[in-house]
Amino acid sequence: MRNVLRLLAIVALGCSVAIPALPAAAATGSNCATPPVTTDPTVPWAQVQLAPQRVWDLTEGAGITVGVVDSGVDATTPQLAGRVLTGKDVINPGNGPANTDCYGHGTFVAGIIAAAPVQGAGFAGVAPQATILPVRAANDANSGSADALAQGIRVAVDGGAQVINVSASTNLPDAQLEAAVDYAEQHNVVVVAAAANGQQQGDPVTYPASYPTVLAVGAVGANGTLASFSETGKYLSLVAPGENVVSIGPGGGGQWQGSGTSYAAPFVAGVAALVRAYHPQLSAAQVRDRLEATADHPGTTMPDPGYGWGTVNPLAAVTAVLPEEGAAGTVVTHLPSIPKPVVPKPDRLAGVLTVLGVLGLIGVGSLTWLCTTIWRPGSRRTWRRRTVRVTGGRTS
Numbered sequence: 555m556r557n558v559l560r561l562l563a564i565v566a567l568g569c570s571v572a573i574p575a576l577p578a579a580a581a582t583g584s585n586c587a588t589p590p591v592t593t594d595p596t597v598p599w600a601q602v603q604l605a606p607q608r609v610w611d612l613t614e615g616a617g618i619t620v621g622v623v624d625s626g627v628d629a630t631t632p633q634l635a636g637r638v639l640t641g642k643d644v645i646n647p648g649n650g651p652a653n654t655d656c657y658g659h660g661t662f663v664a665g666i667i668a669a670a671p672v673q674g675a676g677f678a679g680v681a682p683q684a685t686i687l688p689v690r691a692a693n694d695a696n697s698g699s700a701d702a703l704a705q706g707i708r709v710a711v712d713g714g715a716q717v718i719n720v721s722a723s724t725n726l727p728d729a730q731l732e733a734a735v736d737y738a739e740q741h742n743v744v745v746v747a748a749a750a751n752g753q754q755q756g757d758p759v760t761y762p763a764s765y766p767t768v769l770a771v772g773a774v775g776a777n778g779t780l781a782s783f784s785e786t787g788k789y790l791s792l793v794a795p796g797e798n799v800v801s802i803g804p805g806g807g808g809q810w811q812g813s814g815t816s817y818a819a820p821f822v823a824g825v826a827a828l829v830r831a832y833h834p835q836l837s838a839a840q841v842r843d844r845l846e847a848t849a850d851h852p853g854t855t856m857p858d859p860g861y862g863w864g865t866v867n868p869l870a871a872v873t874a875v876l877p878e879e880g881a882a883g884t885v886v887t888h889l890p891s892i893p894k895p896v897v898p899k900p901d902r903l904a905g906v907l908t909v910l911g912v913l914g915l916i917g918v919g920s921l922t923w924l925c926t927t928i929w930r931p932g933s934r935r936t937w938r939r940r941t942v943r944v945t946g947g948r949t950s
Contacts, residue, residue: 586656586657586658586804586805587656587657587658587803587804587805589803589804589805589806589808590802590803590806590807590808590809590810591806591807591808592808592809593674593675593807593808593809594675594676594677594800594809595674595675595676596676597676597677598676598677598799598800599776599795599798600776600794600795600799600800600821601676601677601678603776603795604680604794604795604821604866604867604868605868605869606680606681606824606825606828606868606869607678608868608869609828609832609868609869609872609873610682612832612872612873613681613828613831613832613872614681614682614683614684614828614831615668615680615681615682615683615684615824615827615828615830615831616683616684616831617831618681618684618685618716618717618827618830618831619639619684619685619686619687619713619714619715619716619717620664620667620668620681620684620685620686620687620715620716620717620718620719620823620824620827621687621689621706621707621709621710621711621713621715621717621718621719621743622660622663622664622667622686622687622688622689622718622719622820623689623691623703623706623707623710623718623719623720623722624659624660624663624664624688624689624690624691624692624719624720624721624722625655625656625657625658625659625660625690625691625692625693625694626641626643626652626653626654626655626656626657626660626661626688626690627641627652627653627655627660627661627663627664627686627688628653628654628655628658628661628803628804628805629653629654629688630804630805631661631665631802631803631804631805631806631807632672632807633665633669633670633671633672633675633677633678633679633802633807634661634664634665634668634669634670634686634802637668637670637683637684637685637686638653638664638685638686638688639653639685639686639687639688639713640652640653641653641687641688641689641690641713642689642690642709642713643689643690644689644690644691644702644705644706644709645690645691645692645693645697645698645699645702646690646693652688652689652690653688654804655688655804656693656804657692657693657694657695658803658804658810659692659695659721659816660688660690661801661802661803661804662801662802662803662810662812662817663719663721663801663816663817663819663820664686664688664820665677665679665801665802666679666680666799666801666817666820666821666824667679667680667681667684667686667719667820667823667824667827668680668681668682668683668684668685668686668824668827669682669801669802670682670683672807675809677800677801677802677809679801679824680820680821680824680825680827680828680868681824681825681827681828681831684824684827684831687710687713687714687715689706689709689710689713690706691703691705691706691722692722698722700724700726700728700730700731700761701728701730701731703720703722703724703731703734703762704728704730704731704733704734705734706720707720707731707734707735707737707738707745707762708734708737710738710743711737711738711741711743715743716742716743716744716827716830717743717744717745717746717823717826717827717830718738718743718744718745718746718823719746719747719819719820719823720745720746720747720748720762720819721747721748721814721815721816721817721819721820722748722816723747723748723749723750723760723761723762723763724760724761725752725758725759725760725761726761727761728761731761731762731765732761732762732765734762735762735765735767735768736767738767738838739767739838739839742837742838743838744769744823744826744830744838744841744842745762745767745768745769746768746769746771746819746820746822746823746826747762747763747768747769747770747771747819748763748770748771748814748815748816748818748819749763749770749771749772749773749784749785749786749787749790749815749818750763750785750815751783751784751785751814751815751816752783752785753782753783753784753785753786754782754783757785757786757787758785759787759789760785763789763790764787764789766789767838767839767842768791769791769792769822769826769842769845770787770789770790770791770792770862771790771791771792771793771794771815771818771819771821771822771862771866772784772785772786772790772792772793772794772796772815772818772860772861772862773793773794773795773796773797773813773814773815773817773818774793774794774795774796774797774818774861774865775795775796775797775798776795776797776798778865780793780860780861781796781797781813781815783813783814783815784796784815784818784860785815786859786860787859788857788859790857790858790859790860790861790862791842791845791846791857791862791863792822792845792846792849792862792863792864792865792866793818793860793861793862793864793865793866794818794819794821794822794865794866795817795818795821796813796814796815796816796817796818797813798811798812798813799811799812799813799817799818801817821866822845822866824868825845825866825867825868825871825872826841826845828868828871828872829841829844829845829871829872832872833872833882833883835881835882835884836879836882836883837882840879840882840883843876843878844871844874844876844879844883845866845871846862846863847863847874847876848867848870848871848874848876849862849863849864849865849866849867849870849871850864850865850867851863851864852864
């Protein structure tokens with residue numbers, strides 16, 4: 555059977571950070587999550603509904619780096635292999651690379667963003683040619699801090715990320731975290747953050763999701779309704795699939811399934827990568843506005859506290875023409891080169907024959923006229939004086 559991610563709604567206390575738990579899989583010798591081994595050949599519901607493949611002929615996110623501030627990302631998992639950078643660990647002593655992932659949460663998130671299609675698996679990420687920059691800011695669901703998140707965002711910006719996904723939260727505002735978000739905005743980086751899973755625990759305001767330059771993402775189920783755990787608030791920007799969604803785990807070629815706003819946010823981050831690849835001239839603020847303007851809007855006053863501006867729409871986000879963007883929103887197209895028409899070389903012999911043929915026809919026609927009009931066999935042409943009558947007079 556497929557391993558199933560169990561939602562653990564954790565309310566962050568103080569400046570700690572909440573990251574939903576992964577499955578209680580059988581521990582290995584290193585106490586890391588057991589690699590997923592089961593592969594489902596059917597396309598998951600989230601990919602069916604969002605259908606990001608509709609824009610892959612235009613863009614698959616190539617050239618865009620997405621920072622994943624999380625528990626690390628496994629660089630060896632088949633659907634991400636070759637597109638995970640070394641990254642950096644900001645929470646453990648020594649600050650080594652972050653391209654490993656014992657816990658699995660970061661790999662699951664990165665898979666939703668950028669997993670490539672593979673034979674036999676129905677699951678693929680939103681932007682399968684995007685590059686992942688992993689930044690480890692937590693080891694598991696019980697570690698992490700607002701300070702680590704702030705460091706992680708700065709490291710991702712400095713590492714060249716154009717989009718940053720943060721699937722973690724704290725319930726208290728933090729000056730360093732806010733400054734890190736501002737740092738990303740100053741460097742033209744789109745920050746996407748999970749709204750968190752505490753709706754049934756008092757629906758507290760969470761950070762960095764509620765900072766004004768962050769795309770805060772809630773979760774919906776297959777029927778389009780808001781998940782019971784998804785936090786709400788006037789700061790909510792968008793919603794995306796977050797119930798029973800499928801992605802990959804570390805160390806194996808199979809998939810896991812899980813629920814949480816942690817897994818809704820990377821759908822939006824993936825769409826942001828598609829937009830940034832196809833519209834490179836747009837600023838981070840314009841990308842945020844485009845994703846909100848092109849979402850499938852709820853039938854309520856917007857932004858709705860539960861749905862924000864609606865469910866992210868990859869096709870509309872990439873292809874819509876927004877007049878307010880002006881020249882910056884001009885569609886970037888890569889048209890195939892059109893071959894020059896082949897003009898045949900003139901055939902001189904054919905031209906000469908054509909001219910001779912025309913002259914021949916003229917000659918035959920002239921000869922016929924002469925024979926039938928001027929010369930008649932057995933008769934002689936006689937010329938008569940032409941008489942012209944003029945009213946009231948005579949001619950001579």
